[in-house]
Amino acid sequence: MLSYLAGVLHFNLFTYITVRAGAAFCFAFFLALWFFPRFIVWAKRQGATQPILSFAPSAHKDKQNTPTMGGVIFVSSALIASLLSADLTNSLVWIGLLTLFMFATIGMIDDLNKIFRRKNDEGLSAKRKFIFQLLASTIVCVLLLLEAKFSTRLYLPFLKEPISDPGWYMAFFWILVIVSASNAVNLTDGLDGLAVVPTIFAVSTLAVFMYLSGHAILSASLLLPKLIGVGEVVIIASALLGGLLGFLWYNANPAEVFMGDSGSLSIGAFVAYSAILSKNEILLLLICFIFVVETISVILQVGSYKLRRRRVFLMAPLHHHFELKRWAENKIIVRFWIIALLSNVLALITIKIR
Numbered sequence: 001m002l003s004y005l006a007g008v009l010h011f012n013l014f015t016y017i018t019v020r021a022g023a024a025f026c027f028a029f030f031l032a033l034w035f036f037p038r039f040i041v042w043a044k045r046q047g048a049t050q051p052i053l054s055f056a057p058s059a060h061k062d063k064q065n066t067p068t069m070g071g072v073i074f075v076s077s078a079l080i081a082s083l084l085s086a087d088l089t090n091s092l093v094w095i096g097l098l099t100l101f102m103f104a105t106i107g108m109i110d111d112l113n114k115i116f117r118r119k120n121d122e123g124l125s126a127k128r129k130f131i132f133q134l135l136a137s138t139i140v141c142v143l144l145l146l147e148a149k150f151s152t153r154l155y156l157p158f159l160k161e162p163i164s165d166p167g168w169y170m171a172f173f174w175i176l177v178i179v180s181a182s183n184a185v186n187l188t189d190g191l192d193g194l195a196v197v198p199t200i201f202a203v204s205t206l207a208v209f210m211y212l213s214g215h216a217i218l219s220a221s222l223l224l225p226k227l228i229g230v231g232e233v234v235i236i237a238s239a240l241l242g243g244l245l246g247f248l249w250y251n252a253n254p255a256e257v258f259m260g261d262s263g264s265l266s267i268g269a270f271v272a273y274s275a276i277l278s279k280n281e282i283l284l285l286l287i288c289f290i291f292v293v294e295t296i297s298v299i300l301q302v303g304s305y306k307l308r309r310r311r312v313f314l315m316a317p318l319h320h321h322f323e324l325k326r327w328a329e330n331k332i333i334v335r336f337w338i339i340a341l342l343s344n345v346l347a348l349i350t351i352k353i354r
Contacts, residue, residue: 017211017231020085021238027081028074028239032246035073040250040257043067048115066255069111071263074243075104081239090232091148095140096273097236102136103182103269107261130179133265137178140273141171151227155279157286160223160354162279177281178272184291185268186261187298187317192253194319194333198290198340199267200244205287205344206271207237209278212351223354230277237274240267253330283350289343290336294318 013019043049049065079097086093109132110124124132144150145168152170153162166173189195212218214231244267250256259267268291275284285292294317301316313321322332 017214017234021207021235024081024085024235024239025242027084028077028242029246030242031077031080032074032243033249035077036070036246036250036257039070039073040067043069043257063255063258066258068115068258068260069108069262070247070251070257071104071111071259071261071266072108074240074247074259074263075100075266077243077246078236078239081242082236085239086235087232090229091143092150092229092233092277093236095143095148096233096270096277098143099136099140099178099269099273100236100240100266102139103133104262104266106132106136107263107265110265111260111262133179133182133269134175136269137175138171140178140269141174144174144276145171148229150277151225151279153225153279154281155225157280157283157350158353162225173281174272174276177276177284178269180295181272181275181284181288181291182265182268184288184295185271186264188291188294188319189259189264190317190319191323191329191333192255193248193251194336195264195267195291196244196248196251196259197333197337198288199271200241200248201340201344202271202287203237203241203244203267203274205347206274206278206280207234207241208348209280209351210234210237210274213278222351224351225279227277227279233274233277236270240270253333280347283347286343287347290340297321 044065044067048069049067079100082093082097088094106124106129110129113124145152152167153165154170154173155162185195185199188198209224210227210230211234212222213224213227214229214234216226218224219226247257247259247263251259271288272284275281275287280287297313297318298316300312304310304312314324315321319332319336323329
């Protein structure tokens with residue numbers, strides 16, 4: 001809408017991505033702040049609360065009456081704010097919005113199954129969830145190739161030139177990135193605010209990369225890949241940041257609402273989408289360091305138990321290990337936030353090392 005008004009009214013202020021990104025952030029933040037108290041009251045009345053796994057640490061039992069599916073609210077806030085602020089003639093914007101919507105829908109189906117069956121492990125089966133994620137990721141990647149004609153060149157951190165151009169085969173790598181990131185955030189979402197703040201750092205970092213790559217002068221100056229139209233997706237990223245901060249207002253320990261799979265799957269997928277657009281698929285390992293470590297802890301735990309009948313950690317994902325070592329929940333959360341911040345600062349430093 002703001003982009004349309006800029007053309008109709010010849011109001012040049014709204015032609016700037018930074019201005020519309022700021023507007024999208026504010027729209028989403030205040031929408032989230034308005035919706036969440038009402039959603040929390042409604043969810044408690046409807047019994048839409050978080051079932052707790054039977055083998056979860058004992059401290060989690062006190063959280064079983066906390067409303068879940070908060071992801072629906074902050075994703076909806078981000079979608080509305082983006083529609084109001086972004087240039088809707090840009091195909092990358094529509095694909096980004098579709099990414100958020102599809103993965104939020106998959107997560108919502110999973111959340112609703114858990115709520116109705118009153119068991120945390122009674123949502124979508126791992127196989128069905130993976131199939132849905134695979135299908136949604138394939139749609140995103142096919143649209144990137146066919147509709148947006150997006151570059152398939154692969155870049156490595158610190159190098160100014162691409163190392164290869166796999167063409168259509170790049171879609172398989174993109175699908176892997178989206179599904180992996182989506183599940184990684186989902187695994188990390190186990191403590192109040194644990195997943196949301198590292199996501200805020202990751203989205204902020206990738207928004208910087210997208211803005212720079214989408215800017216003809218800055219991308220040339222910094223030796224970043226020049227990617228036409230990518231800068232407009234910064235507006236979706238800003239809207240999502242606003243929605244996430246609104247969610248954090250109510251998710252900070254002790255949480256009044258959880259994001260559920262509707263939140264974790266969608267933000268993980270959008271982080272991956274932003275990495276693809278900014279040509280940071282490999283650097284994503286550093287940007288999402290906390291999510292990577294949490295995922296590796298699960299892989300090591302499952303693999304070790306199947307092969308040796310021994311556990312590497314007291315419990316996986318890793319944050320549960322520290323819970324069982326009697327670390328206070330706030331200490332685990334804040335320390336993970338600090339590590340996430342440091343990893344994103346290092347990722348931003350790579351802009352100048354090319």
